[in-house]
Amino acid sequence: MPPRADWAARPRYAVSDFATLLWRERYLMAAIFLIIFIVGVGAALTLKTTYPAQSSVLVRLGQEYVYEPRAGDAGRGAVLDSDQVIQSETAILGASQLKLRVVEKLGLSRTYPKLAAKYAAAGPEEKRKIMSSAVRSIESSLKIETAPQTPIIRVSFTHEDPEAAALILNTLLEEYLIYRRAVLSDPNSPALEQQRRNFETRLAQADAAYEDFLNNNRIGDFVAEKASLSQLQAQIEQQKYQTDAQLQDRIGRLATLSSQFGQIAPEVGLYRDVSSAPGEKLVALKIQREDLLSRYRADARPVQELDAQIAQLEAGIAAGRTLAEGARRFGVNPVYQTVQTEKIQLTAEVNALRQSQAELVSQIEQVTQRRLKFAELEPKFQELSLDRDVLQANVRDFSVKEEQSRAAQEIASRTNDNIRIVARATPPTKGKSLRKPAVILAFLFAGFTALSTGLLRMFMRPGLPTAQSASRTLDLPVLAAAPLKAR
Incomplete structure (x- = not known):
C-alpha cells in the first residue's frame, strides 16, 4: 500500500472489547453514578407519605x-x-x-x-x-x-x-x-314567567280588539248569531213555502167558489103546507054515520046516503082529486150564504197570505243581508279568534310549564333521588409513599448515566485501544503488544 501521511482508520470493536474498555473508565463511571444516586436518594427522602x-x-x-x-x-x-x-x-x-x-x-x-x-x-x-x-x-x-x-x-x-x-x-x-x-336545575322559570306575561299582555290586546270588533258590528256572539241566522232563514223560507202553498190553495178555492157562486139562487123555498080538509071531512062523515046508526038502521035512507058520501069522498081522496096546495114560505138559500161566507173568508185569507208572503220576502231579504254582512266580517273574526285561541293556548301551556318547572326546582332543591353516596370516605390507616420507587428510579438513572458516560468516553479516546481492535481495524495480524509506559 502506498504510504499516506494523513491516513486514519476508524476503530472496529467487538463485544469482548467493551468490558476491557469500560473497566478503563471505571473511576469516571463510579463518580458519576455516586453523584446522581446520592442526589436521587436525597430527593426521594424529601417525599412525604400521603x-x-x-x-x-x-x-x-x-x-x-x-x-x-x-x-x-x-x-x-x-x-x-x-x-x-x-x-x-x-x-x-x-x-x-x-x-x-x-x-x-x-x-x-x-x-x-x-x-x-x-x-x-x-x-x-x-x-x-x-x-x-x-x-x-x-x-x-x-x-x-x-x-x-x-x-x-x-x-x-x-x-x-x-x-x-x-x-x-x-x-x-x-x-x-x-x-x-x-x-x-331548570333556570327557565323566570323566562317562562316573562314569556307568559308577554302572552297575557298580547292576549289582553287581542281580547280588546275582539270586543271592539263585536261592539262596532253590534254582535253579541258571532258564532251563535251566525248559526241562529242560518236556522232563522231556513225557518222563514220554510214558512214562506208554506204560505205560498196556502195562498195558491186559497186562490184556487176562491176561483172555484166564484165560478159556482153565480149558479146558486139567493133564495129558496123553506117549506109548504098541504090541505087536510078531505081527510077531516071524511072523518066527520064517519062520525055522523055512527051517530045515525044510533038512531037508524043500517039500511035506512039517511044512513045509505051518508055511506054514499063517504064512499064518494074516499074514492076522490084515493084518486087524488081532493089534493090541494097549502101555504108556501121562501127564505135565504143557506148554500148561498155558506158559499158567500166562505168566499169572503177566502178573500180575507188570500189578502192576509199575500201580506204574509210580502213580509216573509222582506224578512228573508233582511236575513240574507245580515248573513252577507257576517260572511264579510267572518275573515276578520276568524283572524281575531285564531289570535285569541293561540294566545290562550300559549298562556295555558306556559302556565303549566312554569308550574311544572317551579315544582321540579322545589323537588330538586330538597332531594337527589337519583344520586346516592354508596360509601363515605373514612380516614385511611395506610399511607402511600414514593420513596422506594424514587430510590429505585435514582439507582437505575445513575447506572444508565454512568454507563452512557463510560461508553461515550470510550468511543472518544484516540488510537486503537486493544490489539484485537487494531487487528480488526487494520486487517493485519498483531504479532506483539507492549504495555504503555508512563512518562
Missing part, C-alpha cells in the same frame, strides 16, 4: 335528564343513555368551582395549613392566587374513575393528613350534591 381516602357514588337516570321542550312537544321525553349521564355527573364532580366551594367551606387551616399561614399575611391579589393554588392542589390530588356500562363513580383523594383527606372528600361529595342542583 393517605388516599376512597368513596363511590351511584348515579341513576333522573328527571333533570329528561328533555322538556320550552315550546311545543317535539322531542318531549327524550333521555340520555347511562354513559352520557355518567360523563355529565363526572364533569360536574370535577368542576373547579366545586373545589373552590370546598376550600371556602372548610378553610385553608383545615385543608392546607401551610397555605393558611401565607394567606393570613397576603394581600388581596396574593390571597386570590393562594386560593387558586389550593384549588389546583385539590384537583391534582383528586382522582375520578368510571367504568363503561357501570353506574358507579369512584372518587379518591390523597392528602398528607388522613383525617383531612376523609374530611375534604366527604365535603366535596356533599357540596357536589348541592352544586349539581344549581347546574342541572
Whole structure:
C-alpha cells in the first residue's frame, strides 16, 4: 500500500472489547453514578407519605335528564343513555368551582395549613392566587374513575393528613350534591314567567280588539248569531213555502167558489103546507054515520046516503082529486150564504197570505243581508279568534310549564333521588409513599448515566485501544503488544 501521511482508520470493536474498555473508565463511571444516586436518594427522602381516602357514588337516570321542550312537544321525553349521564355527573364532580366551594367551606387551616399561614399575611391579589393554588392542589390530588356500562363513580383523594383527606372528600361529595342542583336545575322559570306575561299582555290586546270588533258590528256572539241566522232563514223560507202553498190553495178555492157562486139562487123555498080538509071531512062523515046508526038502521035512507058520501069522498081522496096546495114560505138559500161566507173568508185569507208572503220576502231579504254582512266580517273574526285561541293556548301551556318547572326546582332543591353516596370516605390507616420507587428510579438513572458516560468516553479516546481492535481495524495480524509506559 502506498504510504499516506494523513491516513486514519476508524476503530472496529467487538463485544469482548467493551468490558476491557469500560473497566478503563471505571473511576469516571463510579463518580458519576455516586453523584446522581446520592442526589436521587436525597430527593426521594424529601417525599412525604400521603393517605388516599376512597368513596363511590351511584348515579341513576333522573328527571333533570329528561328533555322538556320550552315550546311545543317535539322531542318531549327524550333521555340520555347511562354513559352520557355518567360523563355529565363526572364533569360536574370535577368542576373547579366545586373545589373552590370546598376550600371556602372548610378553610385553608383545615385543608392546607401551610397555605393558611401565607394567606393570613397576603394581600388581596396574593390571597386570590393562594386560593387558586389550593384549588389546583385539590384537583391534582383528586382522582375520578368510571367504568363503561357501570353506574358507579369512584372518587379518591390523597392528602398528607388522613383525617383531612376523609374530611375534604366527604365535603366535596356533599357540596357536589348541592352544586349539581344549581347546574342541572331548570333556570327557565323566570323566562317562562316573562314569556307568559308577554302572552297575557298580547292576549289582553287581542281580547280588546275582539270586543271592539263585536261592539262596532253590534254582535253579541258571532258564532251563535251566525248559526241562529242560518236556522232563522231556513225557518222563514220554510214558512214562506208554506204560505205560498196556502195562498195558491186559497186562490184556487176562491176561483172555484166564484165560478159556482153565480149558479146558486139567493133564495129558496123553506117549506109548504098541504090541505087536510078531505081527510077531516071524511072523518066527520064517519062520525055522523055512527051517530045515525044510533038512531037508524043500517039500511035506512039517511044512513045509505051518508055511506054514499063517504064512499064518494074516499074514492076522490084515493084518486087524488081532493089534493090541494097549502101555504108556501121562501127564505135565504143557506148554500148561498155558506158559499158567500166562505168566499169572503177566502178573500180575507188570500189578502192576509199575500201580506204574509210580502213580509216573509222582506224578512228573508233582511236575513240574507245580515248573513252577507257576517260572511264579510267572518275573515276578520276568524283572524281575531285564531289570535285569541293561540294566545290562550300559549298562556295555558306556559302556565303549566312554569308550574311544572317551579315544582321540579322545589323537588330538586330538597332531594337527589337519583344520586346516592354508596360509601363515605373514612380516614385511611395506610399511607402511600414514593420513596422506594424514587430510590429505585435514582439507582437505575445513575447506572444508565454512568454507563452512557463510560461508553461515550470510550468511543472518544484516540488510537486503537486493544490489539484485537487494531487487528480488526487494520486487517493485519498483531504479532506483539507492549504495555504503555508512563512518562
